[in-house]
Amino acid sequence: MKNAIETKNLTKVYNNNFTAVNSLNLTIPDKSIFGMLGPNGAGKTTTIKMLTCLIQPTSGNATVGGYDVLKNPNEVRNLLGMVPQQVSLYKDLTVMENSQLCADYYGVPRDERDSRINDLMELVDIKYAKDKRVGQLSGGQKQKASLVASMVHRPDILFLDEPTIGLDPTTKRTLWDLIRELNDNGHTIILCSHDMHEVDMLCDNVGIINTGNLVAYDTPQGLKDSLLESNRREMTEALSKISSENEVSTSTKEDIENLSLRKMSILLKKHDDAIIESMKKSSSIKSIEIARNGRLNLRIDSFDDMAVQNVLNDINSSGGIIKSVSTEEPSLEDVFIKSTSKVNEDDRA
Ligand SMILES: Nc1ncnc2c1ncn2[C@@H]1O[C@H](COP(=O)(O)OP(=O)(O)OP(=O)(O)O)[C@@H](O)[C@H]1O
Ligand SMILES: [Mg+2]
Secondary structure (H helix, E strand, O other), X not given: OOEEEEEEEEEEEEOOOEEEEXXXXXXXXXXXXXXXXXXXXXXXXXXXXXXXXXXXXXXXXXEEOOEEOOOXXXXXXXXXXXXXXXXXXXXXXXXXXXXXXXXXXXXXXHHHHHHHHHHHHHHHOOHHHOOOEHHHOOHHHHXXXXXXXXXXXXXXXXXXXXXXXXXXXXXXXXXXXXXXXXXXXXOEEEEEOOOHHHHHHHOOEEEEEEOOXXXXXXXXXXXXXXXXXXXXXXXHHHHHHHHHOOOOOHHHHHHHHHHHEEEEEEEEOOOOHHHHHHHHOOOXXXXXXXXXXXXXXXXXXXXXXXXXXXXXXXXXXXXXXXXXXXXXXXXXXXXXXXXXXXXXXXXXX
């Protein structure tokens, strides 16, 4: 099996008139971690619901682990696990009882069942509340209980719909480690999230969904690289437009400049005017500002692959010692904002 998920023109129309997912074609390689991004109401949960056989597509089709969601829903259900956006455990049952129920449903061997549940509870740190009813848990505790219940049968394909929302930073990290570990053991993970750092760090591939359409799909780095590429194109276009116009507003000039510059910040061991003077002469540095905290905030050319190296070389050759350096790269958030900005308001009702 090459792909864990394949969708072909997958479409969901709610109430016969609202298209939440619009002819989606998506491929998720087996044993990978896939991040699904998109603004609120983009159709992520709807997509996941169709892939996990909770709702039926209006048209198009999808296979999960090679099984068709319409023709073989039971086979599909057997190989997947799902941590839903809204926790769907029985409120009157305890954390332990809910997990046991799930384990029994999936036919986890009885002699393994409770020890597996206990291990998972320990892992996400919820064992202390194992005999509490789910209805009495805090938001984060419910989320943890939901994780345990959905992973007890060790699903081949695990869907996580915003799993770290409401989790404290320590538990978040534990969950990230767990996701990586599951993936190392051959599980495919589909992760819906609004946490760009989480997606950037964990995912092999990222898909951005906007108003029911896939608007971007690549590795996290690939998405950032293409943002740079598209900025470069925009800048070239804007520059050629300027050369054909006489009057150019200051704001247009600033916009173009912002597209072509990126920030770099440096802290030197010793503040030295001679070094700063020599930096001012560097062709790679477009501007220098000395911040109150002593850092040198530079603007360098975004498209020059050698710019960072040149700045470091300049400082080095004038005898400066660099204590700390950072550069501001295009982030997944920048990609997200750019690829979801062109929205037709009529599509969002
Ligand atoms: N049961 C339903 N009946 C009618 N419309 C629905 C239903 N469920 C969702 N929708 C609509 O479908 C669209 C997509 O919703 P969905 O829950 O898939 O979004 P999402 O991408 O998961 O958003 P979020 O980031 O807020 O979780 C929304 O406009 C929503 O109002
Ligand atoms: Mg959702």
